[in-house]
Amino acid sequence: MSIDVGVYRLLTTSDGRYVENHERYERKLERLKTFQQSQSRKIEGSKNLEKMRVKIAKTFERIDNFHRDMYFKIGKFFTENYDGLAMEDINVKQLVSRSARFLRLHLHDVSFYKMRKIFRW
Secondary structure (H helix, E strand, O other): OEEEEOOOEEEEEOOOOEEEOOHHHHHHHHHHHHHHHHHHOOOOOOHHHHHHHHHHHHHHHHHHHHHHHHHHHHHHHHHHHOOOOEEOOOOHHHHHHHOOHHHHHHHHHHOHHHHHHHHHO
């Protein structure tokens, strides 16, 4: 079974199944953006700045955990239902450098390397 990875649909399999990118992830990025904007207005050395740094670190960790959990669930599905797995080889640096600005964020957020690493495992 072969897998095609993309931006709008996270995965598309050779038998027609697909996995969408989650909107919940987009909301977490928006929340992170507001936290970072709020942090920029805090006074250096204040307790409020330290609280905001902790919130930002937790948000980054949640985003990473969300990715890892989603890829492990997808990988488990593939191992239970298919014998072999073939994934396309993508040169992400070249793809990012040639893409429009609004697509670059999505290309980085898909994190192809994490997905490939978990699927190999």
